[in-house]
Amino acid sequence: ELKVEQNPLFLSMQEGKNYTIYCNYSTTSDRLYWYRQDPGKSLESLFVLLSNGAVKQExxxxxxxxxxxxxxxxxxxxxxxxxxxxxxxxxxxIQGAQKLVFGQGTRLTINP
Amino acid sequence: DVKVTQSSRYLVKRTGEKVFLECVQDMDHENMFWYRQDPGLGLRLIYFSYDVKMKEKGDIPEGYSVSREKKERFSLILESASTNQTSMYLCASRGQGAGGELFFGEGSRLTVL
Structure with missing residues (x-):
């Protein structure tokens, strides 16, 4: 069974700082997606990563x-x-299955 | 732009009522999904469909059923709503092929009293 874990789950940081959110998964897959969700809103696609070593920036x-x-x-x-x-x-x-398994989400708060 | 429209943003129902949540997409996508989102649990897949009249159980199908009579429409049905089905329900669609991301609707927040 595919499991996806993110860390940290909560992150509070200051403006101007750098930080990294990690996403680990349990079985082989070559497709990974990042989404953003604002409070009360739905999910918006950020990045689609389709191969080992893929890097995308926005x-x-x-x-x-x-x-x-x-x-x-x-x-x-x-x-x-x-x-x-x-x-x-x-x-x-894996094997082209169409469903996606999501991590728990990381709530990011950036303070002025 | 892909548009996924969910019929109701907010619903309040009573225990035992039958609930229909409808979702329509306008991009001729083959695959459609219903997820529920709960605090601390992320998104969990209830059911998905890869073609008209075809459906597959997700990770938490108990207490739910689905209907896909037309390609653009995917309905989630709660035959007898219970309080533990209070949640945010998210519909999504996706085209064929390995690369495509999910496109989500705005969500339907269901409260069962």
């Missing part, structure tokens, strides 16, 4: 995937308040 967020270590990271550079949200990683099932 603004102050950068995501990477190491399929051998079964690990993805979401790195935040010089955080700003607007990045406060809950971030989820999700892993695609």
């Amino acid at each position: 603004g102050r967020l950068m995501a990477s995937l190491d399929t051998k270590a079964r690990l993805s990271t979401l790195h935040i550079t010089a955080a700003v308040h607007d990045l406060s949200a809950t971030y989820f990683c999700a892993v695609g099932g």
